[in-house]
Amino acid sequence: MASMAGPDHLFNLRNHFYLGAYQAAINNSEIPNLSQEDIVERDCLVHRAYIALGSYQLVISEIDEAAATPLQAVKLLAMYLSSPENKESTISSLKEWLADPTVGNNATIRLIAGTIFMHEEDYNEALKHTHSGGTMDLHALNVQIFIKMHRSDYAEKQLRVMQQIDEDHTLTQLASAWLNLAVGGSKIQEAYLIFQDFSEKYPMTSLILNGKAVCCMHMGNFEEAETLLLEALNKDAKDPETLANLVVCSLHVGKSSSRYLNQLKLSHPEHVLVKRGASAEDNFERALQSFA
């Protein structure tokens, strides 16, 4: 429960960002009368939005040495994502930051650390920095890490913390949708309603559409999922999740999935679906060997 007063100037910006309306977040970032703290948060959000849009170089070049610590952390994320070949050096400088007691506790650094270690699939290291929470972002990240670890019990605990802080927060709602999807069963419907609420309240984004579509798929309604995904494709023809989910959907409705798959392979060769597919092929060949 939260009892707060005073307008929340960054509300819209944050919402845009969480719901995947990255360009809208960037476009609407000029907000008057911000406190110093808000300005740093605003800049972080804007740069994270640029990262989400894939404009890593822009972020790297815009954030200079003089920028605030959280922004430096955001820059690290951009560097990590932009050049996987140099990730060792990025991670080591991240670790330096984390070891520094003056800045190591900063929520944004911890968030970025969690994100990067999650990419590294080193959940232990990720949680080391994120588990204590502190911001809604960190809690939401924790929920996701636990879901990835297939520990929905832990994820649920995190979610409960979020609900106690602010049940109606966009991230709380999103995180509970994630968890609902992960635990499945009747909860899928609740997840659907959450995405439905978002779609009524805010402009449609491909993130919301994908969320709805995933729910539909899990409810066995692949036709509707396909419609939603095609709508998402209209919004963003290169969105990797849209393409990946379209591949899955097409398979289920008995249509050809190869075009979406190829598009995904072209634009996002590192996508989980592509990776999983390749490893599965490998796996198949290996299994075949045992029969030869």
Next chain:
Amino acid sequence: MLTKFETKSNRVKGLSFHPKRPWILASLHSGVIQLWDYRMGTLIDRFDEHEGPVRGVHFHSSQPLFVSGGDDYKIKVWNYKTHRCLFTLLGHLDYIRTVQFHHEYPWIVSASDDQTIRIWNWQSRTCVSVLTGHNHYVMCASFHPKEDLVVSASLDQTVRVWDIGALRKKTVSPADDIMRLTQMNSDLFGGVDAIVKYVLEGHDRGVNWAAFHPNLPLIVSGADDRQVKLWRMNETKAWEVDTLRGHMNNVSSVMFHAKQDIIVSNSEDKSIRVWDATKRTGLQTFRREHDRFWILAVHPEMNLLAAGHDSGMIVFKLERERPAFALSGDSLFYAKDRFLRYYEYSTQRDSQVIPIRRPGTPSLNQSPRTLSYSPTENAVLICSDVDGGSYELYIIPKDSVGRSDVVQDAKRGTGGSAVFIARNRFAVLEKSTSQVLVKNLKNEVVKKSSLPIPTDAIFYAGTGNLLCRSEDKVVIFDLQQRLVLGELQTPPFVRYVVWSSDMESVALLSKHTIIIASKKLVLQCTLHETIRVKSGAWDDNGVFIYTTLNHIKYCLPNGDSGIIQTLDVPIYITKVSGNTIFCLDRDGKNKAITINATEYIFKLALLRKRYDHVMSMIKNSQLCGQAMIAYLQQKGFPEVALHFVEDERIRFNLALESGNISVAVASATQINEKDHWYRLGVEALRQGNSGIVEFAYQQTKNFERLSFLYLITGNLDKLSKLMKIAEVKNNVMGQFHNALYLGDVKERVKILENAGHLPLAYITASVHGLNDIAERLATELGDNVPSLPEGKTPSLLMPPTPVMCGGDWPLLRVMKGIFEGGLESADRGGTVDEEDGEGDWGEELDINVDGMENRDIEDILAAAEAGEEENDEDGGWGGLEDLELPPELDTPKASANARSSVFVTPTQGMPISQIWSQKSSLAAEQAAAGSFDTAMRLLHRQLGIKNFTPLKSMFLDLFNGSHSYLRAFSSSPVVPLAIERGWSESSSPNVRGPPALVYDFSQLDEKLKSGYKATTSGKFTEALRLFLSILHTIPLVVVETRREVDEVKELVTIVKEYVLGLQMELKRREMKDDPLRQQELAAYFTHCNLQTPHLRLALLSAMGVCYKAKNLATASNFARRLLESNPVENQAKMARQVVQAAERNMTDATKLNYDFRNPFVICGSTYVPIYRGQKDVSCPYCTARFVPSQEGNICTVCDLAVIGADASGLLCSPAQVR
């Protein structure tokens, strides 16, 4: 108490409601009787003929009459239409306290201080009975509403009930009045027409009032002992039931409420009290500061009461009658009596949903005030005034057909108002702290937020937003952003908030005002009503339709309003749909009213400048009337109004206003009045249309103006003509003017001379040098020749040459009337359509372009794929751990971080795919789980499959289709989620179902059909591909029931036959040079188990092949089989010919390895018959048969299994495992 109307006057002693109209009579201590319209709040009439106070007054129930009785001992009967006292009934000997008409008979009952009650016949204008028995002033007397009874109250401390049955019988029987008149005297003391039935004793002081219950045998009385007593009676006796104590002074008047189970009393203690008639407890008390109450009246039909006091009277209601309702799409939820009900607009079906009150609970002012509904959760919030404002939350059960009468335990809470703000959130107002609590459906507080203004009510304002009302202001507040989105000053107390369906506009309704604002509360218009505003709803066009007490009205977006129709009783609009208004009445009944929307639709079209629409409405001329014309004129559309008008004068005015000269001329010709011509001339002059100006002046014979016109237009011919006319008419002045304008000096001199102004004529002539004329005039003048001024050089006064001679002024811009515009745009309708068509074409072009792009992409992709395939060998992603590694391997390292000293990273849970893999013995599910080796092992064991290469793509598809991908937190890795099969709403969470599979049985059915189709049309390669793919998919299909398992197995054999047959047929086509083998294969083909049409085709082809090869006997066998299969005519004909040919020569030219008499199966790889009794081996999967030598090879039919291998059989359903 809801005060509806109040008057200030002398003390009010008598009151009576009109049964139908909104009128009330008030008789005053000053002797005046007032007739008020309490709805409009106006004094309609006053009747001032009594001397001294008038204590009793009563309307007749059907005639335009009322009766009054006063301290002048007179009873007067009045006709309020003619404003006349019709007659006066004399007889009472003291003040008259009350008078009342009988509801049926032409009687009046009166009570008087002379201790009698009299009954009068107002038709014969006589007293028909005198009821004696009271021994003090009779304070009140009234008829029973149904029975032949009268109740009276007296200061003798008794209430008496009189039986007037005998009197009625006398009236009904045709006894004449004269007889009764004579009888009357004998009746006067101890008559038999009316006898005392009961004497009710119990009051300790004088009784001021007694009244019957409208339908129960009950009487209520009020007395100077400050008590209200309730009495009951039966056929034989009457007794006191209870006493209601509470009044602090003499009780003046007391009555039963007409509709509710309550008693209302008033008293000289300056209070009105409301009592529960069943429980006999006080419910409410309303006090006045200084005024003692003297009289009460109950409306016979409506929920209205009136009370008279020392300085006037009040008309009031005890509680609101507006049913609480909430609209949701096509349905309306509303509260009626103690139930929540549901109404569906499209079907007009009305049904009960759930009970919300237990029967018998007190209802006065406890009924729901507002209702809020959440469609997704099917939850209803009901707010009422109970406990100073509280709410109840009900979840409507899904299967509620509504017959059950069990009141569910609602979740309750206190709060000023409560309203849903999101699917599963509602806001509750805490008035004292001006905070809202946001709660979830469990009634738990989720969030608290303080409001920006001191708020006394909250309303919905879109998801997550609240409209907060204070006394003179409303704001829209975003609860999440804690931001004020809009703010608006309003007249006191906005009562209702009505949003348009697109949530773009809002109507704020207060008592006498309607404010229309945008969603950000930007004021659009304000509308004031003299009569109370009751309800409203938005129609589909953005017009706000609302009701006042007595009208349905509309309000256009610009604030223009008008009446649609009048109302007899107030209604509450719930929805407007086209021409239909849906509303609730005061009894909580749903009604649909069809209205004539033409007027406001027309005005709306004008407002929106939809002139084509306007045009079509004008053409269909559905509307007319002065009001509309005035409206059009006022709104600056005189040219539109012009088209409505027949009356020439109005047409003329409108034409002038819109500058339409030609219409004006036509009208002026019709009217032909000087004034109109004049005005036409003025307008024509303004427009420079000199032709019309001239015409107008000519019509009015306005020569001065004409000549001036000719002067300035330089039309000298006409000017001189005009001069002639003036001469003829003997108009000297006009003639002179014209001459002056023309510069015709001679003429001027002549005129002056003729007019006798010889000196002037002389001067004119001499000045202008007309010397001969001057001399002639001088002689005539003789001595009187005036002297000419000297030293001046005279010049001839000549009019200047006009700049432009004649003709109309060129108008810079022809004002295109909107009306013509309308016409044009109406015409343009067609072209617009065409443009639309072009648009479509354009789009199609775009699509083409897209298509090309896609193709390009495809090319690129294909290239990329090729590239990837090349790279395939050195692929080898390390990503398998995720799937394959058992959890133990991933045990976390102990955390050594200082920050997380107490935190231990949990061990990773088991991926769902692993659960699948552990649980399942179905190959398809194993494949979906990614356990390809297990899947292969299963298939090998079950079906003897060894060649998995054809299954590769299916394995991969199953695996790919088993997970969806959720983008969770921005820039973090995507979350793959396992999709489970057989989801239902009631599936419990955290219980893992089997994986969703991309292949299902119904797809195979489809494939089978297209396989058949391809076969029929002879596309054998295609057909073979389809059938084979069925055969390859079946091992990976999962069905749910045993029956389906059988169907799957059946499908295998069906498809196998086709595959074998088609393979042979294709083989046959390859062997052009081996006719013998060709015949054999064609023959074998006919022994595959095919669908009849396919069999016919096979037979036909075999017959043809054999016939050509002169194997007539064999061919005729095929022909006979073909005929047996009941073929189409041309096939049959051919077959018969073959049979005939064969009969003549029943031989075979060549010997085939084919004996149709001997049953056989065909070897699937060598295509030779295996006759019954010969040894064979079969494929464990597809059951194709083979000659023994093939054992150990891969089956050539299905290309999967090893011929003759051991296998446990197809396992394709969990039902088989259970």
